[in-house]
Amino acid sequence: MPIEFLRALAGGALIGSAGILLLAADGKIAGISGMLGGLLRTRTSLNGWRYAFLAGLAAGGTAFKLAGFSFFAPLPGRSTGALLAAGLLVGFGTQVGSGCTSGHGVCGLGRLSGRSLAATLTFIAAGALTVAAIRAFGGAV
């Protein structure tokens, strides 16, 4: 198996382990869009674990960057307007659809949830159609 796929598998196993840690310690689902929405609708005193998890995510990015790893390069051909539209769709859509790749795609599938399977197939299909449309209109992929 190519090294890239082994890294993907190993990284995925870490992601699953992180979800299990949050479940075993705090009893919570590691759904990142769910945490973002929860910050707004829950009393501040109950949001400590959400702030802590989200801070851990960002701190991970900071730490790997400081350690000299390069793990992000912007997509070519995406204007600021496209990024803003993408962000709005992701923010709004995940709240309507009750989850994203982490909540539905990892935790939900891991719990054998039919709802999460439907959501995951839907967002992959919509993403694929979007990328196909970008290609069809001559955009960079």
Added chain:
Amino acid sequence: MNGKRSAAAFAAGLLFAAGLIISGMTQPANVVGFLDFFGDWKPALAFVMAGAVGVYASLYPIVLKRRVPLFAPAFDLPDATGVDARLIVGSAAFGAGWGLGGFCPGPALVALGSGAAEAGVFAAAMGAGVLLHHLAFQSGAPGGEGHNACG
């Protein structure tokens, strides 16, 4: 006790970030490459999901054999069942944004932590989208832990 809870959540966030970085999912090109079924398909994301779901599904029933979590009074699990229009429409909108920008929420926050300007633009708009939804559909004072949105 709340200190332990937050410390565990922070550690879980760090571990999640490490997984996203090692798996290559903080690179929008890898995400868009996976979604590029009709072009130059890159299958790595499928391996990430296999690893993540494999670990989660294997350990989930073992964790739930405990009556309560280590640091919290109870497990807080989604109770919604059944597929409805909201789930599908919302997931479709999310997927469109995911394909357009190459970011989903987790990797965007990790890239934001690394100081990437594009992630900042995306994350600001994502926050605005979450806030818009809240203002449109969930007015009222913040409450206790009600339904869990995710999963």
